[in-house]
Amino acid sequence: MSFFANTPEPPYYAVITSSVKEDEDTEYTRMFDEMNALAQNAQGYLGMENVRGEDGFGITVSFWNSMDAIRDWKMNARHQIAQDKAKEKWYASYKTRICKVERDDQFQRPHA
Numbered sequence: 804m805s806f807f808a809n810t811p812e813p814p815y816y817a818v819i820t821s822s823v824k825e826d827e828d829t830e831y832t833r834m835f836d837e838m839n840a841l842a843q844n845a846q847g848y849l850g851m852e853n854v855r856g857e858d859g860f861g862i863t864v865s866f867w868n869s870m871d872a873i874r875d876w877k878m879n880a881r882h883q884i885a886q887d888k889a890k891e892k893w894y895a896s897y898k899t900r901i902c903k904v905e906r907d908d909q910f911q912r913p914h915a
Contacts, residue, residue, distance in 0.1 A: 808850025808866050813904045815849060816867045822889075822897035824859045831893045834885050841881060847872020859895070866904075873901060 824831070842848050847868040855861030867873045876882060889897070 806852065807909075808852050808864075810849050810866050810904070810907065811868075813906055815904050816870060816873060817902045817904050818865045818867065818873055819900045819902065820863045820865075820897055821899075822861050822863070823895040824855065824861060824893055825895055828893060830888075834888065838882060838885050841879070842876065845872065845876050845879070848876070870901075 839851065842851065842865065849866035849868060851863065851865045853861065853863040865876075867876070
């Protein structure tokens with residue numbers, strides 16, 4: 804199992820969303836899984852990395868091949884419903900940043 808998204812050689816784009824989530828909710832988990840599956844079929848989607856601590860703070864980074872792909876995902880009707888629910892019910896706060904990745908490096912310890 805890889806923890807890292809399988810991204811191509813740069814340049815590509817990263818959407819970084821840091822959030823503080825309210826209490827655990829099975830509806831949130833279902834919606835997160837649905838959005839993950841929907842994004843995987845979106846034009847220009849490259850992958851995602853996601854972590855969330857017990858305190859509710861989490862960071863999700865999704866990777867895209869273009870700004871147009873990011874805009875299209877933002878405007879996806881089902882994704883907009885999920886965004887609205889997140890504001891109304893699931894997130895105490897969030898901040899999103901969009902970056903152009905111009906370089907990436909990787910290390911993996913060889914197995915003995």
